[in-house]
Amino acid sequence: MSEKNQETEVAVKKNFIHQIIEDEIKxxxxxxxxxxxxxxxxxxxxxxxxxxxxxxxxxxxxxxxGLTNLRFDDTNPxxxxxxxxxSIKDDIRWLGFxxxxxxxxxxxxxxxxxxxxxxxxxxxxxxxxxxxxETISSQKGTPTRPGTESPYRNRSVQExxxxxxxxxxxxxxxGDCVLRAKIDMDSPNMHMRDPILYRIMKTPHHxxxxxxxxxxxxxxxxxxxxxWEGITNSICTLEFEVHRPLYDWFIDQLKSDDYRPRQIEFAxxxxxxxxxxxxxxxxxxxDKHVKxxxxxxxxxxxxxxxxxxTPASIRNFSDRIGVTKVDGMIDVALxxxxxxxxxxxxxxxIMGVLDPLKVVxxxxxxxxxxxxxxxxxxxxxxxxxxxxxxxxxxxIERDDFMENPPNKxxxxxxxxxxxxxxxxxxxxxxxxxxxxxxxxxLHCTYDPASKGGNSPDGRKVKATLHWVSVTENVKAEVxxxxxxxxxxxxxxxxxxxxxxxxxxGSLQVLSECYIEPFVKQSKPFDHFQFERLGYFNLDPDxxxxxxxxxxxxxxxxxxxxxxxx
RNA sequence: UGUCCUGUGGUGUAAUUGGCAACACGUCUGACUCUGGAUCAGAAGAGUCCAAGUUCGAGCCUUGGCAGGACAACCA
Numbered sequence: 001m002s003e004k005n006q007e008t009e010v011a012v013k014k015n016f017i018h019q020i021i022e023d024e025i026k027x028x029x030x031x032x033x034x035x036x037x038x039x040x041x042x043x044x045x046x047x048x049x050x051x052x053x054x055x056x057x058x059x060x061x062x063x064x065x066g067l068t069n070l071r072f073d074d075t076n077p078x079x080x081x082x083x084x085x086x087s088i089k090d091d092i093r094w095l096g097f098x099x100x101x102x103x104x105x106x107x108x109x110x111x112x113x114x115x116x117x118x119x120x121x122x123x124x125x126x127x128x129x130x131x132x133x134e135t136i137s138s139q140k141g142t143p144t145r146p147g148t149e150s151p152y153r154n155r156s157v158q159e160x161x162x163x164x165x166x167x168x169x170x171x172x173x174x175g176d177c178v179l180r181a182k183i184d185m186d187s188p189n190m191h192m193r194d195p196i197l198y199r200i201m202k203t204p205h206h207x208x209x210x211x212x213x214x215x216x217x218x219x220x221x222x223x224x225x226x227x228w229e230g231i232t233n234s235i236c237t238l239e240f241e242v243h244r245p246l247y248d249w250f251i252d253q254l255k256s257d258d259y260r261p262r263q264i265e266f267a268x269x270x271x272x273x274x275x276x277x278x279x280x281x282x283x284x285x286x287d288k289h290v291k292x293x294x295x296x297x298x299x300x301x302x303x304x305x306x307x308x309x310t311p312a313s314i315r316n317f318s319d320r321i322g323v324t325k326v327d328g329m330i331d332v333a334l335x336x337x338x339x340x341x342x343x344x345x346x347x348x349x350i351m352g353v354l355d356p357l358k359v360v361x362x363x364x365x366x367x368x369x370x371x372x373x374x375x376x377x378x379x380x381x382x383x384x385x386x387x388x389x390x391x392x393x394x395x396i397e398r399d400d401f402m403e404n405p406p407n408k409x410x411x412x413x414x415x416x417x418x419x420x421x422x423x424x425x426x427x428x429x430x431x432x433x434x435x436x437x438x439x440x441x442l443h444c445t446y447d448p449a450s451k452g453g454n455s456p457d458g459r460k461v462k463a464t465l466h467w468v469s470v471t472e473n474v475k476a477e478v479x480x481x482x483x484x485x486x487x488x489x490x491x492x493x494x495x496x497x498x499x500x501x502x503x504x505g506s507l508q509v510l511s512e513c514y515i516e517p518f519v520k521q522s523k524p525f526d527h528f529q530f531e532r533l534g535y536f537n538l539d540p541d542x543x544x545x546x547x548x549x550x551x552x553x554x555x556x557x558x559x560x561x562x563x564x565x
Numbered sequence: 566u567g568u569c570c571u572g573u574g575g576u577g578u579a580a581u582u583g584g585c586a587a588c589a590c591g592u593c594u595g596a597c598u599c600u601g602g603a604u605c606a607g608a609a610g611a612g613u614c615c616a617a618g619u620u621c622g623a624g625c626c627u628u629g630g631c632a633g634g635a636c637a638a639c640c641a
Contacts, residue, residue, distance in 0.1 A: 013588095019581080041641050076640060133639050142637050144567045178639055188568040190637055199639035218641045242569060242636045265570085272576090278641095320589065322578045324571090327634060331576050334590050344603060351600095379603070410601070419599060453599045464599050532600045559601045 015323035017056070017264055021064060021233060030259065034066030035232045038092070038099075039222065041073045042084035042206070044278035045293040045300045046091045048314070048335070049269040055318035056266070057235055058097040069229055070099035074107050075221050077205035085206070087293070091301040096311045104229065106221045107207045113216045113224060114168065117179060117197055120253060121160045126197060127153055128163040130177045139185075140193050147185040147193045167200055170213040174200045179214075183249065191246045195219055223247040226261040227254055234261045237268040238325060269321065270329045273483040274299045275491045275498055289502060290484070296539075296550050297484045297506050307481065308527055308537035308552030313342040332483065336553045343527055343535045343552070345379050351388065351421065351466040352515040352530040352549075354478055356395035358441040358470065361426060364392040369472060372452065374422040388516050389472035390423050395514050397532075400465045401442060403431055408562055410462035412442070419464045421531065425450040466531045473514040476547040479539065480508040519547060527552070 025032045036057040040046065046054075061068040070092065074080045092099070120126035129136060129152045141147035155163075164179060166172060179198040187193055197220040204210045226234045234247075244263050251260050270276065275284075276299060284290050284298070293300050296307035304314065317338040321330050351374075370390045377383035396412070405413040412418045417427040430443035449456050453464075487493075487501035519528070524540040534554040542548045 013578080015578090039641090043641080073641065079640075136639080137637075140637055142567090145637090146567090147637090175639070190568085193637090196639055201639085215639095217639075222641085238570075239635060240641090244569090267571090320577080324578075326571060326577090328577065331590070334577070337590060340602090349600080375599095378600085408601090421599060423599095461599090463601075466600075529600085529602085532602070534602095555600075555602050557601070562601080 013319065013322065015266075016325070017060060017233070017235060017266065017323055018063065020264060021060065024232075024262075025064070030232045033230075033232055034061055034064040035069070035230055036061045036066065036235060037069040037071050037226065037229065037231050039071045039073045039225075039236075040088050041076075041079070042081060042088060043076075043079040044084060044282055045087050045302055047276055047278075047281065047298075047300045048271060048304065048317075049276045049299075050091075051095060051301055051314050052269045052318050052321065052323075053235070053237075054092055054095055054097060055315055056323055059319075060233070060235070066232070067102065068097070068099060069102040069104055069231070071104040071225060071229070072106065073218065073222065074105050074205070074207065075216050075218060077201060077203040077215065080206055082206050087302065091305075094305060094311060095301065095314060102229075104225070105207055106216075106225055107205060109221065109225050109228060110208060110212060110216070112228065113221060114214075116224060116254065117164065117216075117220070118161070120181065120197075121164060121179075122157055123253075124157060124182065125253065126179055126181050127155050127160050128167070128177050129153075129180050129194075132175060136178070136196075140190065141185070143190060146187075149185050150180070150194065153182060153194070164198075167198065167214050168212075170202070172200055172213075174202055176200060181220075181249075183246075189242060189245055191219065191243050192249070195246060219243060219246050220250065223250045223261065223263070224254060227251055227259075230259070231261045234263045236263060236265055238265050238327065239268075241265045265325065266323050267325055267327045270327070270489075271299060271335065272329055272332050272488045273485050273490070274332070275485070277491070280491060280498060283499075284484075289499065296479070297481050305525070306539065306550065308343075308525075308535055308550055309339050310342050310346070310527070313339040316342065329489070339535065339553055340556070343529065346377075347527045347529040347535055348376055348383065349374070349378070349529045349531050350516050350518050351468055352476070352478075352513060352519075352528075352533070352536070353395040353397055353466065353468045354480075354510050354513045354530075354533065355398040356468075356512060356514055357398040357401060357439065359394050359396050359426070359467070360441060360443050361392050361394070361424075361446045362429070362443050363445045366392055368392065369469075372422050386518055388422060388518070389469050390420075391469040391471050393470035394420070394467045395470060395473075396420075396442075396465050396467050398439075400463075401428070401439070403439070408559075411465060412463070417447075417459075417461050419450070419453055419461045420467045421464050422453055423451075423467065424448070424453070425455055425459070425461060466533075468514040468516055470514075472517055474517055474519055474547060476513045476515050476519070476549055478510045478513045478536070478549045478551065480510065480551045482506050482508075513549075515547070515549075522547075529555075 038057045058068045129150045139148045178196045180194045183192045185193045198214045201215050247263050294302035294306045371387035373385050374388045401412045424446040426444040426446045428444050432441045434440050484506045485501045486503045490498040490501040522538050524538050527537045535552040536549040539548040539550050
């Protein structure tokens with residue numbers, strides 16, 4: 001089934017960044033122009049936290065009639081790969097955003113950055129330091145203690161220039177020396193204590209190959225790229241707050257008129273029961289704790305996509321959680337609510353039995369196949385109806401039957417009558433067991449007058465069960481997912497590795513599932529609601545002979561709540 | 566012994582010239598229902614980190630505390 005277009009969209013509410021921008025527009029800053037950028041480092045797959053940033057950056061520009069650039073922050077060739085560039089572009093597009101032809105790379109600016117560094121050297125604002133990393137680090141001081149100046153700090157401009165050229169030309173080994181800005185070793189802000197601008201790396205770069213032996217540091221690249229691209233609002237996460245004075249310092253050295261990009265920080269997303277750091281996600285992938293970056297249990301965008309999340313559901317989630325500077329923790333339940341809300345309006349309904357229990361309808365003609373009409377989506381009349389085959393033997397869900405039902409159990413039990421959805425009323429007459437006392441099948445009778453699901457005498461039943469014909473069905477594998485971690489903050493424990501909290505039951509594979517024949521025509525990533533069970537989508541592992549479904553999320557279930565009381 | 570940032574129901578956000586705290590998720594009732602879904606109606610739950618001050622009036626302003634977070638990679 002193709003994706004329906006009637007996605008639900010939550011109105012983007014105004015956040016503190018929008019407020020700042022509106023104030024700027026009122027002041028006439030940048031002539032009312034708004035230009036943002038999304039700057040991923042291509043060293044891993046995007047996750048739901050990046051989705052928040054993408055929605056913020058693209059959404060803010062859209063809101064104020066501006067543009068958003070995509071810029072890969074590729075200043076460290078030892079970590080970055082083209083595979084990641086491709087996945088990032090796919091994910092942003094899938095989320096529904098477009099950067100037009102404004103696809104940039106920090107590496108596009110390597111020449112300009114080099115020239116800028118030369119300018120700083122000429123102005124006596126940068127110098128080559130021959131000390132090793134450890135020494136430089138020890139001279140930095142601590143957050144509470146000032147640093148000390150490097151003995152190389154006052155080299156002549158000419159000497160600095162010569163050495164910088166030699167660095168560029170590969171005349172040194174990695175670690176021999178670095179280029180540093182000459183700012184203030186006494187600054188209370190660590191980042192202003194003569195930060196490193198360039199380091200030597202003899203690693204080929206995914207775009208510039210072996211052209212460069214020196215690469216700029218993040219701080220020396222990011223703000224300048226913003227400046228050259230005409231970015232007005234450079235939105236980043238809270239940990240860069242202390243970098244802002246340095247960001248501004250570089251812009252001060254660069255700017256030629258009133259224009260200057262402004263860095264604004266917001267709190268990154270933390271989701272309960274998951275980890276969000278790229279390093280930890282990479283670890284899960286590399287050590288095979290999950291099947292890959294797109295494992296449906298991963299909080300990556302590709303994982304959520306494979307799990308069955310829709311772009312609209314992620315966008316809505318992102319709008320709903322808001323944007324602030326408060327470092328908090330969002331309940332995964334809100335993410336789940338967002339998919340249910342969207343899928344409820346759009347998903348094709350079908351019937352599927354995950355844990356089959358055979359039912360023989362003893363008074364139904366053998367060999368007969370009836371086609372019964374079923375509604376495709378009660379939330380969307382336009383979705384129409386389909387036919388579902390009914391036969392003498394059917395499967396129902398094993399836990400839809402109880403031999404000795406408690407008070408509030410409304411489903412099938414000995415002697416009780418229930419409705420089979422879109423079919424007939426049936427009454428349980430016999431419970432068949434094996435030698436060990438396990439229930440192997442049920443015998444029921446049906447009321448032919450209740451065809452379609454209603455009895456002409458107005459008789460009511462308390463429950464409606466989903467079912468699938470024993471002979472007219474598609475057998476499928478269904479993968480049930482639970483949270484990957486059993487702890488709310490798996491990486492929040494100082495002495496315990498986050499992997500200790502991995503949930504051993506996060507994946508449950510059911511191979512004996514029966515789905516109504518309608519699903520034969522479905523394609524990977526198609527969304528369904530298996531009635532009464534939850535939302536599922538077809539996994540790309542499916543082959544024509546074997547369909548595989550992922551459970552995106554369960555339906556809200558008041559019965560299980562009742563049970564847990 | 567520093568700099569910067571943050572503190573509003575269980576969670577997340579709102580309260581725009583100071584006017585007795587709103588919304589969403591979650592929770593709990595009930596109605597309706599051919600999905601124990603959805604929908605609808607309703608409830609509980611904070612007096613805004615603390616203290617003092619200004620004011621007729623403070624979540625918003627002032628002062629002083631307290632608590633949490635970020636910063637010491639040739640990572641981003």
